[in-house]
Amino acid sequence: MPIELVANVTLAGLLTGLVYGLMALGLSVIFGVVRVVNFAHGEMMTIAMYAAVVLFAAFRLDPFVALFPVAAAFFVFGYVLQAGLINPFITRPEHTQFMLVLAVAIIMVNGLLMAFGPDARNIPVDYALDSFIVGPLLLDTVRVYAALAAVAIAGGLFLFFKFTGTGRAIRACADNYLGAKVVGLNVKKYYALTFGIGSACVGAAGCLMVLLVDVTPLLGPGYTLLAFIIVIVGGLGSMPGALLGGVLIGVSEALAGLFFSPSAKSMFSFALLILVLLFRPQGLLGKRP
Amino acid sequence: MKALIAATPRRALVLTAVLAGVLLVLPAFANAYILSVAILILYFAYLGQAWNVMMGFCGQLSLGHSLYVGIGAYVSAALFVHFGIPPWLGIWAAVLACMAAGAAIGVLAFRFGIGGVYFALLTIAFAEFTRIGFDHLDWVGGSGGFFLPVTQREFNDVLALRGSPVMFYYVMLALTGAAFAFCTWLLRTRIGYYWQAIREDPDAAQALGINTFRYKMLAVVVSAGMSAFAGVFFAFYYNNLFPEQIFSMSRSIEIILGPIIGGTGTLFGPIVGAVVLTVLADGITELMAAFGWEVPGVKQVFYGICMLAVIVFLPNGIWPTLARRLGLERSNRGRGDGG
Numbered sequence: 001m002p003i004e005l006v007a008n009v010t011l012a013g014l015l016t017g018l019v020y021g022l023m024a025l026g027l028s029v030i031f032g033v034v035r036v037v038n039f040a041h042g043e044m045m046t047i048a049m050y051a052a053v054v055l056f057a058a059f060r061l062d063p064f065v066a067l068f069p070v071a072a073a074f075f076v077f078g079y080v081l082q083a084g085l086i087n088p089f090i091t092r093p094e095h096t097q098f099m100l101v102l103a104v105a106i107i108m109v110n111g112l113l114m115a116f117g118p119d120a121r122n123i124p125v126d127y128a129l130d131s132f133i134v135g136p137l138l139l140d141t142v143r144v145y146a147a148l149a150a151v152a153i154a155g156g157l158f159l160f161f162k163f164t165g166t167g168r169a170i171r172a173c174a175d176n177y178l179g180a181k182v183v184g185l186n187v188k189k190y191y192a193l194t195f196g197i198g199s200a201c202v203g204a205a206g207c208l209m210v211l212l213v214d215v216t217p218l219l220g221p222g223y224t225l226l227a228f229i230i231v232i233v234g235g236l237g238s239m240p241g242a243l244l245g246g247v248l249i250g251v252s253e254a255l256a257g258l259f260f261s262p263s264a265k266s267m268f269s270f271a272l273l274i275l276v277l278l279f280r281p282q283g284l285l286g287k288r289p
Numbered sequence: 290m291k292a293l294i295a296a297t298p299r300r301a302l303v304l305t306a307v308l309a310g311v312l313l314v315l316p317a318f319a320n321a322y323i324l325s326v327a328i329l330i331l332y333f334a335y336l337g338q339a340w341n342v343m344m345g346f347c348g349q350l351s352l353g354h355s356l357y358v359g360i361g362a363y364v365s366a367a368l369f370v371h372f373g374i375p376p377w378l379g380i381w382a383a384v385l386a387c388m389a390a391g392a393a394i395g396v397l398a399f400r401f402g403i404g405g406v407y408f409a410l411l412t413i414a415f416a417e418f419t420r421i422g423f424d425h426l427d428w429v430g431g432s433g434g435f436f437l438p439v440t441q442r443e444f445n446d447v448l449a450l451r452g453s454p455v456m457f458y459y460v461m462l463a464l465t466g467a468a469f470a471f472c473t474w475l476l477r478t479r480i481g482y483y484w485q486a487i488r489e490d491p492d493a494a495q496a497l498g499i500n501t502f503r504y505k506m507l508a509v510v511v512s513a514g515m516s517a518f519a520g521v522f523f524a525f526y527y528n529n530l531f532p533e534q535i536f537s538m539s540r541s542i543e544i545i546l547g548p549i550i551g552g553t554g555t556l557f558g559p560i561v562g563a564v565v566l567t568v569l570a571d572g573i574t575e576l577m578a579a580f581g582w583e584v585p586g587v588k589q590v591f592y593g594i595c596m597l598a599v600i601v602f603l604p605n606g607i608w609p610t611l612a613r614r615l616g617l618e619r620s621n622r623g624r625g626d627g628g
Binding site: 229 | 398401415417425538539553585594597
């Protein structure tokens with residue numbers, strides 16, 4: 001197999017992986033702080049993808065621009081979902097929370113199915129087929145831009161959590177629920193805020209992802225699993241970990257598709273998950289609990 | 290057994306007897322459609338019971354139970370098709386294979402201290418991994434499906450699991466009844482109490498000297514072995530197997546919806562949940578057809594909304610509330626509290 005081909009596929013996987021990473025970052029933030037298994041994460045991603053499709057069809061809005069209103073709408077949606085539906089369930093057993101979010105996910109997938117039907121949609125931007133040529137390498141323009149946008153958003157989020165008061169407060173809630181309450185933080189408000197931020201992440205990731213793949217309603221559950229795999233491989237609560245996990249999964253998927261068959265690609269992700277769970281359960285960049 | 294009967298209110302005994310009687314004579318009155326719905330209800334009640342052993346009794350959340358159903362189905366079907374081994378023999382191979390799979394997951398997870406959400410994800414990962422593996426396993430048809438030969442028969446052959454829907458109904462009824470009796474018994478044994486102790490507080494259970502690793506393993510293995518029977522039934526009732534269907538995550542979710550809606554950790558919960566969900570799903574399908582409103586997804590959206598309503602308004606499931614309303618509460622302990 002020519003080395004250029006392998007390098008090209010690896011690089012494409014890496015760029016896609018960064019968008020995966022942004023999606024997983026949303027999950028990591030929610031799971032790491034609120035400790036709720038957001039089993040509707042991939043479904044929210046597909047909703048964002050459809051939102052981008054609709055905005056493009058109606059206003060010719062480029063997905064890189066549509067990203068802003070979609071992320072804002074998702075922030076509000078996530079905030080309301082957490083404040084209205086999930087917060088009362090915070091102290092309930094894990095499986096009850098899981099079922100609650102799962103019910104939301106089922107409604108989302110099938111609501112999309114009702115609204116858009118099972119056919120695949122995409123966004124035909126006029127630079128869809130452009131590419132950069134770097135020596136022997138051929139890079140899709142959309143993939144490069146999407147990956148750059150994902151990294152920029154992730155960086156912004158990182159700065160937010162590190163350097164703002166609100167970010168610090170959210171990290172306090174994640175570290176110690178009781179302690180955060182004792183020092184007077186309104187934990188439930190910060191939970192809602194966190195769910196909003198995580199949702200905004202996945203909203204943005206959806207707008208980028210729709211440039212790389214065609215969207216169907218049934219993609220949702222697969223993305224949910226993928227996001228979980230990435231978060232666990234990278235390390236729960238570690239923001240660089242989510243990006244690293246995304247890149248690893250993206251590259252392994254791309255190479256598995258090249259060397260074996262595209263249908264076997266998720267098998268490698270699951271194998272990676274099982275290995276990480278067994279030998280480094282805290283994830284590659286996670287801290288030991 | 291006597292103590293169990295003595296501790297149960299008379300009303301509950303009478304109602305149970307009436308229910309059993311109705312189920313026994315049902316095929317005499319039901320048409321083919323009702324019978325098929327009844328079989329589906331029993332199938333999910335049985336599987337719910339099996340899943341409940343792991344989650345409801347011992348507190349280990351499995352989201353990959355389709356793995357055991359699929360392995361059970363494929364093992365028995367492959368033995369039958371390739372070697373002519375009849376299902377009443379093949380079923381033991383299927384049970385052993387499922388127990389081995391359960392034990393493998395259990396050892397890996399519990400040895401390395403993986404619990405809660407991580408354990409649940411591990412079960413999903415194994416189920417998905419196996420699904421993709423079977424997609425590429427040509428010996429049993431790969432993703433193109435695996436089919437059992439179907440022949441018209443004059444009589445029912447229970448041992449070969451070939452016959453009319455009525456026969457399958459009674460087979461499934463017997464399985465469900467046996468699973469119910471088995472679980473009732475399990476809950477009153479030392480093992481059952483150990484499991485409940487582990488479910489409520491693993492650390493406290495360990496401190497009391499319970500070998501939590503051994504008993505968690507036992508729960509996984511028992512649950513997996515029970516699920517194998519449902520898999521064998523599935524293979525011989527439907528006569529076709531597709532990895533995409535039988536191993537899929539939505540199958541696993543269908544399995545666990547019943548007991549969670551009915552009441553996790555209770556004995557009647559899985560049965561009530563299976564009735565409610567199956568009737569609801571079929572009722573919605575019929576209603577949609579009656580209105581000529583055949584948009585894909587409508588049924589599942591209703592399904593999701595009903596689920597949401599049960600979870601928000603009846604957080605312990607339907608059965609605990611129902612039992613209290615009907616005055617069927619048992620006077621002593623021995624039943625979980627739905628937690």
